[in-house]
Amino acid sequence: GNPIPGLDELGEPLNEDFRRGVASLVELAVDGPIVVTVRRIGEPAQVEPEALNLLTQAGLMPGRRVRVRREDGRIVVVREGAPEGSGVSLPDDVAAHVFADSPEAPVLGEVLNSP
Secondary structure, eight states, rough: OOOOTGGGTTOOOOOGGGTOOOEEEHHOOOOOOEEEEEEEEEEHHOOOOOHHHHHHHHHHOOOOEEEEEEEETEEEEEETTTTTTGOEEEEEHHTTTEEEETTTOOHHHHHHHHH
């Protein structure tokens, strides 16, 4: 899941490890189609009924392998092995909260902090 917000204000150390080795689907779909493994879905996508419906239709669940590509300003996601027509087209604001890894996946913090 997601780290608990405000822990640093209570004197607890921040756990940034949850970002290591994963990137959002928006970040991963930059260089063309890529197959990735979904690792987690952020809370903003989980609590929005329409977003959750799109993710469910696509079978986007942690541990699932999916093909991801950018098309017409959206992120198209198809479960690995499924027909291309079974995929869904996600707006960036939903895809930004789906995190995945792949052999080529950058570390999220490195992507966000790059010039």
